[in-house]
Amino acid sequence: MSQSVRAGLAPDTADPDLPPAHVDAQQTFRATPDQVREARRFLARTLGESEVTEDAVLCLSELATNATRHSDSARPGGQFTVRAVLAAGCVHVEVEDDGGTWRQGGRANDGVGGRGLRIVAELADSWGTTRYEARGKRTVWFEISSPPRPPPASQHTRSYGVRVRAV
Secondary structure, three states: EEEEEOOOOOOOOOOOOOOOOEEEEEEEEEHHHHHHHHHHHHHHHHOOOOHHHHHHHOOOOHHHHHHHHHOHHHHHEEEEEEEEEEEEEEEEEEEEEEOOOOOOOOOOOOOOOOOEEEEEEHHOOEEEEEEEEEOOOOEEEEEEEEOOOOOOOOOOOOOOOOOEEEE
């Protein structure tokens, strides 16, 4: 595995209530099922307590699983690379595999598999695929934006006795 990380703010000087100004990280994994878990851990550590971490980790899990099962990365010695950029409340994540035609596993129609890209499409604001024929690589990427934060409560805010009931 190889890893590189660049961050706009040092972790010990960043305001914990604000997302990092810029995080740019990359790590390469062996294309084996146990490394999908390691890729999730890598992304969770990279994004920290961002509001998008949970959804981004789930999307990454689907893409990394596809790389290990349905691409040429599944061949002996195959690998996949995860790249993540978090800036201004938006995360961009890429999974680059060893290309090839995506092979359908035996589970596509058995009710267990075949939902990964639909999950990514539901959770991500946008996603897509890029092929690099000359390099024999394919990259699947997604982007998720943080919802806007509510403005801080002002000292001049009045309560009018309104109750809100969760439905």
